[in-house]
Amino acid sequence: MKAFITVLGRDRRGIIAAVSAKLLEYGVNILDITQTVLQNNFTMIMFVELEDPSVTIEMLSDAMDEVAKDISMVIRVQREDIFDSMNRI
Amino acid sequence: MISAHEVMQTLEMFDHQHLDVRTITLGISLQDCAHPVAKIAAQRIYDKITHTAERLPQVSHDISRQFGVPIINRRISVTPIAQVAAASETEDYVIFAQALQRAADTVGVDFIGGFSALVHKGMTRADEKLIRSIPEALAVTKNVCSSVNVGSTRAGINMDAVRLMGEIIKLTAERTKDDDGLGCAKLVVFANAVEDNPFMAGAFHGVGEGESVVNVGVSGPGVVKHALEKLTTTASFDDVAETIKKTAFQITRMGQLVAREASKRLNVPFGIVDLSLAPTPARGDSVARILEEMGLEVCGTHGTTAALALLNDAVKKGGVMASSHVGGLSGAFIPVSEDEGMIAAVENGTLTLEKLEAMTCVCSVGLDMIAVPGDTSAQTLSAIIADEAAIGVVNNKTTAVRVIPAPGKTVGDSVSFGGLLGTAPVMPVHNESSEVFIHRGGRIPAPLHSLRN
Numbered sequence: 001m002k003a004f005i006t007v008l009g010r011d012r013r014g015i016i017a018a019v020s021a022k023l024l025e026y027g028v029n030i031l032d033i034t035q036t037v038l039q040n041n042f043t044m045i046m047f048v049e050l051e052d053p054s055v056t057i058e059m060l061s062d063a064m065d066e067v068a069k070d071i072s073m074v075i076r077v078q079r080e081d082i083f084d085s086m087n088r089i
Numbered sequence: 090m091i092s093a094h095e096v097m098q099t100l101e102m103f104d105h106q107h108l109d110v111r112t113i114t115l116g117i118s119l120q121d122c123a124h125p126v127a128k129i130a131a132q133r134i135y136d137k138i139t140h141t142a143e144r145l146p147q148v149s150h151d152i153s154r155q156f157g158v159p160i161i162n163r164r165i166s167v168t169p170i171a172q173v174a175a176a177s178e179t180e181d182y183v184i185f186a187q188a189l190q191r192a193a194d195t196v197g198v199d200f201i202g203g204f205s206a207l208v209h210k211g212m213t214r215a216d217e218k219l220i221r222s223i224p225e226a227l228a229v230t231k232n233v234c235s236s237v238n239v240g241s242t243r244a245g246i247n248m249d250a251v252r253l254m255g256e257i258i259k260l261t262a263e264r265t266k267d268d269d270g271l272g273c274a275k276l277v278v279f280a281n282a283v284e285d286n287p288f289m290a291g292a293f294h295g296v297g298e299g300e301s302v303v304n305v306g307v308s309g310p311g312v313v314k315h316a317l318e319k320l321t322t323t324a325s326f327d328d329v330a331e332t333i334k335k336t337a338f339q340i341t342r343m344g345q346l347v348a349r350e351a352s353k354r355l356n357v358p359f360g361i362v363d364l365s366l367a368p369t370p371a372r373g374d375s376v377a378r379i380l381e382e383m384g385l386e387v388c389g390t391h392g393t394t395a396a397l398a399l400l401n402d403a404v405k406k407g408g409v410m411a412s413s414h415v416g417g418l419s420g421a422f423i424p425v426s427e428d429e430g431m432i433a434a435v436e437n438g439t440l441t442l443e444k445l446e447a448m449t450c451v452c453s454v455g456l457d458m459i460a461v462p463g464d465t466s467a468q469t470l471s472a473i474i475a476d477e478a479a480i481g482v483v484n485n486k487t488t489a490v491r492v493i494p495a496p497g498k499t500v501g502d503s504v505s506f507g508g509l510l511g512t513a514p515v516m517p518v519h520n521e522s523s524e525v526f527i528h529r530g531g532r533i534p535a536p537l538h539s540l541r542n
Contacts, residue, residue, distance in 0.1 A: 004096055034093040045093045057155050076100070078157035083091045083099055085342045089410075 001050045002031070002080040003057060005064065009073035011042040018071050019046070022063050027052030042073070047080075099339075100157075107311035107374040108340065109159040110347050111367050112199075113149050114287030116294035116302040116360065117141050119168040119203075123176035130177045131188035138165060138192035138201075141301050141357075146197045148354045152347055160347065161308070161509075165193065166292035167203035175215035182219045186226035186233050193232045202234040202292035207282065210244040210532070220253060224260040227272035234290035240280035240478040242485045246533040251478065254278045255471030255527065259494060262463070266496035269504035273493040274426075274458065278474050280481035280488050285361050286417040291454075291489060302360035303352045304417060307344035308367040310428075311374045312336055313400075317382045329383060330403045337364060337407030345412040363417030364408030365453055366400070368428040370511035376400075376421050377430025377440075388430055389440030397421060398451035418487060420453025426506065426513035427458055435514045442473075442516050450480055455489035460513035462499045470494065472523035475533075483536045 007019060016035070023030060023046075032047040050060065061077040068075040102108040122133035145163050153160045167173075170185050186204050193201040204226055206216040223235050237254055240246035258273055265272035277291040284295020287304035294302070316336045320328055344362040352359035368376045377388035380396040401420045409415050423445065425431045434440035442459065449455045455477050461470075474490045481488030495504045498515050505512040 004091070006096065006100060032090070043097070045096050047090075058151070061154060076157055079155050080091075081346060082156040082158060082343065083096055085346045086099055086339045087091055087095045089338075 001057060003048055003050065003060070004078050004080060004083060005046040005048055006076045007042070007044040007046070007073050009042055011037045011040050012071065015042060015044065015071055015073060018067050019064070019075070022067050023048065026055050026060055026063055028055070028060065102312050102339075103157065103159060106315045107369065107371060108309050108343070109161050110344060111306045111308040112162040112164050112287050113145070113160060113347065113351050114164040114166055114292055114304045114306065115142050115145050115355070115357065116166045116285070116298055116304060118294055118298065118300050119173045123173050125176055125178050127174070127177040127179040127184050130174065131184050134173065134185060134188045135192045138167065138189070139195045142196045142198065144355060148351055151354070152350050156346070158343060158347060162199040163197075164287065164289060164292065165196070165198050165201045166287070166294045167201065168294050168296065169205035169207055170203055171206035171213070171216045171219040172296070174219065175213060180218060182222035183226045183229060186222070186230050189233045190230040198232070200232050200234055200289045202236065202289050203294060204233050204235040205237060205293045207238045208247055208250045209238050209241040209280070210247060212247070212250060220257055223257050223276060224264040224272065227261055227275050228264040234275045234292065236277045236279055236282065236291045236293060238279040238282040239474065240482045242281060242482050243535055245535040246280065246475065246478045246482055248475065248527070248533055249530045251471050251475050252527050252530060254474055255467040255469070258470050258492065259467045262494045262496050269506065270493045270496050271506055274491065274506050274510050277489045277491045280478035281486060283417060283487055287363050288365060288367065288418060290491060298360070299358060301357045303348055303355060303357050304360040304363065305344045305348035305351070306363040306365060306367065306417065307340050308369070308374070309336070309340040310366045310368045310376045310379055312340060313366065314373070314375070314379045314382050317379065322384065326399060330399055333400060333403035334407035337404040338411045340364070341408035341411035341415075359414065361414045361416030362408070362412040364404060364412070364415055364419045365417065366404055366421045368422060368424065369509055370427055370429055372429050375428045375430035376423055377428050377434055381430065387437055387439040388434040389444045393444065394447050394451055397423070397448050401452040418453040422454060422457065423448055423452060424457035424491070425459050426511040427509060428511075432512060432514060435516060442518065446476060446480070449477065449488055450484060454487055455481070457489065457491045458493070458510065458513055459491070460493045460495045460498070460504045460515045461518050462515055463494050463496045464499070465494045465518050466522075466524070468522065468524040468527040469518055471527045473518070475527070479533070
């Protein structure tokens with residue numbers, strides 16, 4: 001299953017490290033990353049694939065909620081379908 | 090591949106423009122619950138609903154979490170209770186409303202609709218018993234919604250039912266006077282009621298429907314307004330219509346995805362997506378503000394009907410392509426108390442009952458969530474219903490009246506229901522009597538559908 005992970009908040013050190021370490025732990029492969037910092041606001045969009053069949057999107061969401069708390073960012077995990085269906089005919 | 094811009098734009102809709110799925114509504118047939126003993130019928134109703142809808146809240150929660158889509162309400166619609174209760178030997182149908190409430194509590198849904206009767210041509214004994222039970226039923230239950238269909242394009246308008254409904258609305262307000270007449274906010278009088286509407290108070294599971302069905306209603310006035318804000322004030326109506334169409338497409342696609350997922354997970358057929366633009370009292374989620382964005386100083390001024398006609402049509406055109414099955418009411422809603430911009434326009438004196446009536450000619454659904462003085466006579470309420478039903482019947486569209494004669498209140502006061510139902514300023518009605526007109530009874534014949542002008 002493919003998903004988008006969006007990370008928003010104030011820029012600081014170790015955001016990508018914290019997120020990607022957790023993704024590795026859950027067997028998630030990163031397919032694409034876009035990242036910008038505008039006026040100290042950090043925005044990252046990751047396109048990922050859940051490769052471990054025992055990991056559900058809910059489990060990944062819960063894990064990312066913990067990371068979000070640790071690094072004081074807003075992190076969301078959403079299935080790819082919602083973006084596809086709303087933006088493609 | 091979805092671009093970063095598209096991802097952020099989509100998130101923006103959810104976070105700042107109030108885009109959400111208003112409701113996943115599970116329609117359930119109760120036709121097999123009829124029984125001569127009312128208590129047994131009520132138990133069957135409870136059992137069937139709780140069994141069929143058991144997983145609805147969990148499924149809704151899971152979909153919301155996986156897709157990151159807010160789902161505001163979970164609702165149930167059932168076969169019009171008058172048809173189920175007809176077999177029972179009892180005069181008082183409140184027992185069935187209580188069974189619906191108990192089922193709603195057990196399952197954990199926000200509303201349950203279908204304490205209803207379809208009397209557009211005539212009234213069975215069961216229909217009349219149900220209608221006469223409405224004031225008590227809506228007073229003793231919290232989440233049960235009721236609707237009565239009094240007219241159709243094929244049958245005309247049942248004026249006996251119209252007369253009765255004016256009285257019932259008065260009694261319902263009186264019976265719930267400690268809550269500003271809240272019962273009336275859960276009661277809608279229809280012409281050309283649809284069988285697959287997921288929105289309340291008018292949802293019921295039509296007789297042409299299957300055993301159970303998933304219908305989804307979306308909500309996105311904020312997204313449409315935001316899209317229009319990006320146009321210049323000199324952009325032509327061609328551009329305005331095109332922008333609304335594209336936005337409606339996106340909104341409906343979200344509804345379609347949620348509906349399909351819910352259908353799969355509940356193992357219940359997908360019915361329709363209702364593409365209505367349903368406002369909420371929250372700032373930035375208003376249909377009135379969309380109309381004002383098109384260039385009207387205040388909603389209700391000259392040009393409002395044309396603006397609404399364009400909006401309603403463009404929403405349908407965009408939405409139809411986004412979903413395999415569109416149904417329900419599908420248009421722009423203009424409930425006064427549930428729309429921050431409408432409330433402001435009424436308080437400002439620009440938006441009047443007459444203008445709202447004109448607006449209902451070109452949009453879904455009708456005079457909705459309108460508070461009128463508490464001393465408004467039953468006959469005047471009936472006459473308001475008759476006018477609105479005439480618009481629906483003649484124009485071959487659904488119209489409805491959900492009006493609250495606010496107990497003990499008059500123009501200048503307001504009633505507050507909280508939550509999605511919002512706050513309604515009391516609007517003036519004409520004091521001149523319609524009594525003789527309403528007391529005639531009988532039927533207004535079905536309109537001719539040729540020689541149209």
